[in-house]
Amino acid sequence: MPSPMFYVGSAMVAVIGIAAYLPRHKYIDKHYRNLQGYRRTFADVAYPGPGSSGRCTFSGAHNFTAVIRTKTLLEGIDVVPNFGMDKCQHVAGPSFCDDVRIQRSLNIGFLACDPSFPYRNYAASIFDESKIKEDGALWVYDLNKRGSPAEKLTIKGFKGPFHPSGVSFAPTSEDGTPARVVVLVVNHVPNEIPRVEVLYYYPARKSLVYKKTISSEYFHAANKIAASGAASHLNDDTPAFFVTNDHGYNLTNWKREYEEKYNLPASSVVFYHPRADRAQEVGWRFQMPGAIVPANPPNSYWLALGKGGTLERYHSHMVSAEHQEQTVLSADTREPITVSWPGMMMEETIHTAKVNVGMDYDAATKGFYTVSHPRWNDYLQHAKEKFEDKDGKPSVKAGFVISKGTEYTVQQGQVRPKPLKDVEFDPSEFPRRYRKKLFVEEVVSHDGSEFGAPSAIANTGDRVLVSSHYDHGFLDCDLS
DSSP states (O other), X not given: OOOHHHHHHHHHHHHHHHHHHHHHHHHHTTTOOOOOSSSOOSOSSSSOOTTOOOOOOOOHHHHHHHHHHHHHHHHOOSSOOOBSGGGEEEEEEEESEEEEEEETTTTEEEEEEOTTGGGOXXXXXXXXXXXXXXXOEEEEEETTSTTOOOEEEOEETXXXXXXXXXXXXXXXXXXXXXXXXXXXXXXXXXXXXOEEEEEEEEXXXXXXXXXXXXXXXXXXXXXXXXXXXXXXXXXXXXXXXXXXXXXXXXXXXXXXXXXXXXXXXXXXXXXEETTTTEXXXXXXXXXXXXXXXXXXXXXXXXXXXXXXXEEEEEEEOOOOHHHHEEEEEOTTTOSEEEEEOOXXXXXXXXXXXXXXXXXXXXXXXTEEEEEEESOHHHHHHHHHHHHHOTTSOOSSOOOEEEEEEEEEEEETTOSSOOOBOSOOOOGGGTTXXXXXXXEEEEEEEEOSSSSOOEEEEEEETTEEEEEESSSEEEEEEEOO
């Protein structure tokens, strides 16, 4: 008869095998990705063409350690402190909002809200088509009139279900005071692959007009979106954009259960090129990316990893023209063009030890803010109870933490440097011995008794908006 140690060893081998197999299986079986090592990157080799080796090395023990670390991260701190809420105003209006963005040249906030959200919280693996009855909408909030109610917009010319998630704007409309703003919205149509709706917003008459729909098989778990200035459609100004898939597998795939159970890094990031009219996965092996926003310098992006507990900055490089450039027939001029797919490499990591669900960066003022869940498992319980009774009061609170990014001097060569706040340095020593690094510090913390279950954050300078998945209204904070 086998000894008890035999069964224990067999169980350990099974867990490690599943953890190693699932995220690897999706890509390697297609011979479509060239992943080198366990470390997640936007592109070790972006857009590999025919004949790619598709080789991958993977450490099961490393991933098993990550599973244990992630479990502790999701449990969070024992007690969520309360401070900083006096700087925030609770604005009544839309409920069940999945994203908030600020169009800075207009000083207007856009919120993506949906009364059916409690029945389609894909990030929490909650979905029941039979309960999805009402469509969602976009709301606008004038930051020049603090505390004024947000206004609900209707979309002229749009037909079909509308369940908005991520929102973004064409970068070209950020300069000056635009007469028209190109708005991109991720639309979660029940039992279909999410799509991206291209809308025109006319500020003078507060009108929203439907332009077109963009679909792709790679949007299988689309969540947040970030427009890019890399290219734009010559006829309708649709910009290039990045989309995050919060999971590697959709809800109907049996592997989703194991991805959730073991917190596997199987999510991806997708880039859409408007002139080619096609999308392509350019990043893999992420743990529930919850936000993606433009960074500084240009062609850089911040990515918030929920279950990874990190904020990571990537910059686009031309790693291999052979693999990143492609000749296609353009969708606007119908002539052959050469398009370039991003070759994103990670250049900075901030370890937050929190489940990050939202972030934003204002390049003009260098304002950097994040919002996170201090106790993710409480949020999941909150979501499950709201699924059963949307208007009921959950038994647990889902608090939130707002953190602000500040640059401090650190010593070169340190793997995880600590900020040196009270030391004077000789400028001639930069960058030989010292450098500047971004750190995040908590500025608002709340246990969820008044407001919680955060979904996203947006800022213009130190003016911050925070949306919520389950609370009515949103927060307008002045954190200067």
